[in-house]
Amino acid sequence: MSKQTKMLAVLGVMLLILIGISFNTSHIVEADSDGKMPQITGFAVDPINNESTTITGSGIPGTAITYYFESADPNSISKYFYVPSGGKFKITLPKTLDEGDWVHFWSGYTSNTNVMVGHAHTTTPIVIKTPYITNLTGKIYGTGAPGGTISVYHTGTLLGSSTADNKGNFVVQIPTPTPTENPPGDYTLSFIQRENGKITAAEPRIKDNFLPLTLSFSSQTPPNTINGKSLPNHTIQLFVNGNFHTFTTNSDGTFTYKSPDIIETGSTSIALFLLDEFGQPISVYTTFI
Structure with missing residues (x-):
């Protein structure tokens, strides 16, 4: 070299x-x-x-x-x-x-x-599956991050929490006030998701007001025809003097039900509960004839 x-x-x-x-x-x-x-x-x-x-x-x-x-x-x-x-x-x-x-x-x-170097985890958003949340709603269904903790708050007060399963599904139980109370328009629920102690998602939701549910009667001797209108294709539970009946509204929200119960003026109590897809009441109508 x-x-x-x-x-x-x-x-x-x-x-x-x-x-x-x-x-x-x-x-x-x-x-x-x-x-x-x-x-x-x-x-x-x-x-x-x-x-x-x-x-x-x-x-x-x-x-x-x-x-x-x-x-x-x-x-x-x-x-x-x-x-x-x-x-x-x-x-x-x-x-x-x-x-x-x-x-x-x-x-x-x-x-x-x-x-x-970042974090491999991609945040899974909170999706509220319960279509309507009113003062009658006791359980809120949704999806989030598998294993994440979902908490529901109102003005800083914890109403309930739940852990999502391995598919991300969760059900949060919240307290329900007196059915006759109607929440104000600004009654906001805050859904917070935590994973390993860190907040990874948040979702606000305003409580719905009571939904439309009206009734009229065509006669007072059996079969009594009970007409009404509410949300389309929803289940309604009817109580006449404590007797229980279930039917579904039409595609336009109307319904007609022929009740076998005796409806007499001054002695008949009627209650109707409108149910969501999870079988929970979201609106109530009560009257005394």
């Missing part, structure tokens, strides 16, 4: 050592760039999370990229790769990274790109 060749080899090794030291100290930054160098041209890294086993992205083919894991491995040294001819790259990680860690990429001393 000639003296000139040996000299070039020594200089090359020294340069690599200097580059490694420099990358491990002065060029570690906690931002998209360090404010002095621009982003790496044509370089993009796909999101990295704490369950990632690889790092993927794209860049200009042939570009030499050096990368470093800031805090996941204190003994880590700078590594490098060349963007393949197709422009897509894939790095296999030695182990998963921690949420909040930084992965730093450089292209020479002219540009850098930094990516923070």
